[in-house]
Amino acid sequence: MDKLVITGGVSLDGEIRISGAKNAALPILISTLLVDDPVTIRNVPHLHDVTTTMELLGGMGVDLLVHECMSIEIDSRPIKNFFAPYDLVKTMRASVLVLGPLLGRYGKATVSLPGGCAIGVRPIDQHLKGLEALGAKISMHDGYIEAHVDGRLKGAEIVTDMVTVTGTENILMAAVLAEGKSIIKNAAREPEVCDLANFLNKMGAKISGVGTDTLVVEGVDRLHGGEYTVIPDRIEAGTYLAAGALTRGRVKLKNVAPDIMTAVLEKFSEVGAKITLGTDWIELDMMGRQPKAVNIYTSPYPGFPTDMQAQFLALNCVADGSCNVVETIFENRFMHVQELQRLGANIIVHGNTAAVIGKPSLIGAKVMATDLRASASLVLAGLMADGKTTVDRIYHIDRGYECIEEKMSQLGAKILRIPSR
Ligand code: EPU
Numbered sequence: 001m002d003k004l005v006i007t008g009g010v011s012l013d014g015e016i017r018i019s020g021a022k023n024a025a026l027p028i029l030i031s032t033l034l035v036d037d038p039v040t041i042r043n044v045p046h047l048h049d050v051t052t053t054m055e056l057l058g059g060m061g062v063d064l065l066v067h068e069c070m071s072i073e074i075d076s077r078p079i080k081n082f083f084a085p086y087d088l089v090k091t092m093r094a095s096v097l098v099l100g101p102l103l104g105r106y107g108k109a110t111v112s113l114p115g116g117c118a119i120g121v122r123p124i125d126q127h128l129k130g131l132e133a134l135g136a137k138i139s140m141h142d143g144y145i146e147a148h149v150d151g152r153l154k155g156a157e158i159v160t161d162m163v164t165v166t167g168t169e170n171i172l173m174a175a176v177l178a179e180g181k182s183i184i185k186n187a188a189r190e191p192e193v194c195d196l197a198n199f200l201n202k203m204g205a206k207i208s209g210v211g212t213d214t215l216v217v218e219g220v221d222r223l224h225g226g227e228y229t230v231i232p233d234r235i236e237a238g239t240y241l242a243a244g245a246l247t248r249g250r251v252k253l254k255n256v257a258p259d260i261m262t263a264v265l266e267k268f269s270e271v272g273a274k275i276t277l278g279t280d281w282i283e284l285d286m287m288g289r290q291p292k293a294v295n296i297y298t299s300p301y302p303g304f305p306t307d308m309q310a311q312f313l314a315l316n317c318v319a320d321g322s323c324n325v326v327e328t329i330f331e332n333r334f335m336h337v338q339e340l341q342r343l344g345a346n347i348i349v350h351g352n353t354a355a356v357i358g359k360p361s362l363i364g365a366k367v368m369a370t371d372l373r374a375s376a377s378l379v380l381a382g383l384m385a386d387g388k389t390t391v392d393r394i395y396h397i398d399r400g401y402e403c404i405e406e407k408m409s410q411l412g413a414k415i416l417r418i419p420s421r
Contacts, residue, residue, distance in 0.1 A: 006382030012249035037225025100173035130171035155180030293321035310377035319358035336374035
């Protein structure tokens with residue numbers, strides 16, 4: 001397994017380009033199952049999860065052609081099976097998103113249950129409840145969800161019990177080709193959900209209320225082909241801004257969408273960073289100052305994203321003062337705490353709150369990545385640790401960060417990938 005070795009103590013200074021959003025690209029690629037003609041998706045990030053999605057679609061018989069700069073041409077017409085195997089679903093939970101489009105377009109799907117995950121139980125009951133409300137018949141056999149519908153799905157009103165990102169996406173994709181009107185209440189408003197809805201609308205869907213908690217879908221008979229560009233990754237952007245902030249440096253990001261990062265940018269201002277914005281760029285400058293500790297409370301968009309919690313926890317470990325970081329979305333998303341403690345961080349966890357007392361720097365050690373964002377927080381902590389920090393099991397990072405060592409190096413970090421033998 002590859003490792004990253006970081007030599008801490010360098011104040012970052014530089015400029016990088018942010019990739020397309022993983023959590024928008026995955027549902028958009030999968031939603032091409034709904035489209036009758038070829039589709040070209042641009043600004044797709046070069047990530048392990050994207051490769052897994054291509055493997056999943058390819059296994060169903062979909063034609064995929066990767067052009068330069070990760071633009072992908074997809075033709076789902078040759079599809080010959082409607083099956084998502086356990087081997088792929090277990091490595092990438094988002095595979096479960098094939099359920100909605102397969103049911104909507106072909107009336108049948110067999111998809112492995114995803115099982116547990118490092119950050120929480122993550123059930124998919126809301127996905128299934130929504131699909132059943134649209135008329136799907138669902139049963140479980142040998143760890144697989146068997147779903148079918150006689151004829152077409154029928155529009156319905158659905159209220160999800162909690163705000164769920166992929167739950168909203170699955171129900172939305174199913175509703176697009178359903179007969180009549182569907183109303184999805186308590187819908188997730190995350191920019192990635194909006195990007196999926198905008199893509200579907202561009203291909204002929206009739207979805208209104210995009211960006212609100214009520215999505216209204218007028219079912220259509222077919223979607224046509226076309227081209228679409230995925231939005232920039234706000235979590236990747238936030239991670240590099242955190243790297244700049246905790247190393248007391250300056251970081252400029254290109255190809256970003258500052259308007260979808262308000263909650264995170266406010267926190268960077270609170271830590272003492274000077275933030276300058278353009279329409280598609282952000283510059284963060286700490287002017288050599290130690291960041292101030294900030295309280296964090298995660299919540300669905302437009303609140304502070306759970307996907308930035310670990311990175312701000314790392315930042316708070318080297319900040320001036322003390323704070324509380326409260327995780328409200330996932331019940332087990334503090335796996336990075338024990339690893340940060342190995343680097344000398346001062347953190348105590350009580351229930352869903354991590355109390356942090358900052359210190360000027362940490363001490364390098366060997367640590368282990370447990371999930372995607374936890375891994376990113378260990379790389380960040382390594383940037384402010386004396387000596388060398390080795391982060392093991394970085395396949396988690398490769399799922400969601402394109403060339404992290406190259407981008408960090410471009411900003412001046414001393415970071416090296418050690419490939420597994
Ligand atoms: N939940 C249920 N039942 C459901 C669905 C969700 O109880 O049927 C619960 C979850 O267990 C969790 C909460 O609802 O406690 C919210 O989960 P959500 O469904 O919104 O999460 P998700 O759709 O599985 C996506 C992202 C995650 C991100 C979360 C929250 C993708 C592919 N994944 O997951 O991204 O953390 O939304 O914003 O979009 C990551 O990129 O590192 C990542 C984990």
